[in-house]
Amino acid sequence: MAIIPSTDIYPDAPFDPKSERNIFITLTESEIGLSNTITMSKELLEANVFIYLPSKDVTGLIQHNEAILMDVFDYDTKITTTHIIRKDGDKDFKFHGWNTVFQGKHFRTGDTIVFWWDVFHLRLNFKQFIKNDVSYSQAEGWHITITLTESDACSSDTITIPKEQVEAKLFPWWSVKRSEGLLEPNSFEMVHLYEYESQITTAVAMKRDENGNFKLHGWSCVQGKRKFRTGDVIVFWWDKNFGRLNFELLMLANESFLT
Numbered sequence: 001m002a003i004i005p006s007t008d009i010y011p012d013a014p015f016d017p018k019s020e021r022n023i024f025i026t027l028t029e030s031e032i033g034l035s036n037t038i039t040m041s042k043e044l045l046e047a048n049v050f051i052y053l054p055s056k057d058v059t060g061l062i063q064h065n066e067a068i069l070m071d072v073f074d075y076d077t078k079i080t081t082t083h084i085i086r087k088d089g090d091k092d093f094k095f096h097g098w099n100t101v102f103q104g105k106h107f108r109t110g111d112t113i114v115f116w117w118d119v120f121h122l123r124l125n126f127k128q129f130i131k132n133d134v135s136y137s138q139a140e141g142w143h144i145t146i147t148l149t150e151s152d153a154c155s156s157d158t159i160t161i162p163k164e165q166v167e168a169k170l171f172p173w174w175s176v177k178r179s180e181g182l183l184e185p186n187s188f189e190m191v192h193l194y195e196y197e198s199q200i201t202t203a204v205a206m207k208r209d210e211n212g213n214f215k216l217h218g219w220s221c222v223q224g225k226r227k228f229r230t231g232d233v234i235v236f237w238w239d240k241n242f243g244r245l246n247f248e249l250l251m252l253a254n255e256s257f258l259t
Contacts, residue, residue, distance in 0.1 A: 012075065013118040015127055017241065020178060021048045023115040024129065024192070024242055026199065032107050037094040040115075043203035045093055047190040049124065052117050061087060071123035072115075074101065080123065110199075133196065136248060139237035144169050145250065146234045153223065153230045158215040161236070166214045170245070173238045182208065192244035193222065200225070201244065229253050 015022070023044050031038050042062075050058045053068075060066035065087050072095070073080045084096040107113075107128070114129040136143070144165045146152075152159045171179040182189050188207040193216065194200070204218035228234070231253025239246045 010120040012073070012078075013116065013120065013125055015075065015114060015116060015125070017243070018175075019116060020175070020243060021116060022243060023048050024201070024244070025113045025115065026201070027107055027109060027111050027113065029109045031098065032102065032109055032111075036099045037096050038098040039088065039092050039094050041203055042091050042093065043190060043205075047203075048115075049117055052119065052122070061085065061093075070095070071121075072101070073118065073121070073123050073125045074105075075125050075127040133194075134237065134239040134241055134246065136196065136235065136237065136246075139239075139246075142169050142237050144236040146236065148228055148230055148232045148234060150230045152219070153228050153232065157220040158217050159219040159234075160209070161214045161216065163208075163212045163214065169236075170238055173240055182206065182214075188217070191216065192242070193218075194239065194242070194244045194246045195222070195226070196246050196248040198225075 023040065025038065025040065027038075057068050061068050067084050067086045070083055070085055071080050072083050081097060081100045083098070085093055086096065088094045105128075112129045113126055115124050115126045117123075118125045144161060146159065146161060148159070178189060181187055188205045191204055191206045193202045193204050195202075202218065202221050204216045204221075206214055206216055209215050226249075228249070229252075232249060233251035233253075234247055235250040236245055236247045238244075
């Protein structure tokens, strides 16, 4: 463990709540208990960290199960710890040595930690993030309401959001670069999909289809846990505090509104 001061030339990169590269991790019981690791998904790391690393390190980590070292910087205490990153299964990576971070931090289950890459110091900065979810009622006027089709609720890995809804309710919250980039052929944007009730976050890929609408690829990960039915009504809204797409079940098929 070492304390490395910032310099006038390369100050510590601060947390930017508007950045699209932030990684939000909600701590589980194991991560604050006896475990010496913290887990991050392949999708989050590929989109927000691996793009800054040497390609040979990323290839070795993903394809050959080779470990790499990474410095992790506590923005609040200015303490840097070095962690071993190893692949864990097909979709996750574990940061080993996590218990050294907990010394004097008093994290609890459910606390949210935000990580972001520091391009000047080539490290992963982090700090505790005070949770302040944007609720359904707070997002009034920005709701995207979707009635699930048989495809959404059964065999498909996607859920479709109409072009008009995305342009009116999501793009105003996004940067011009991100919005225009999604309109390019064969492009996609990784979006954090957060179920407000269960507080579970799922990384999905948003991509425009041949009809100009937008599909969330990876929806089956959500559907597999929740077992939504054809005709159920889901409401989505953008959470400007976390930079993610919140959602919840608004109405059961053939029944009344729940919210």
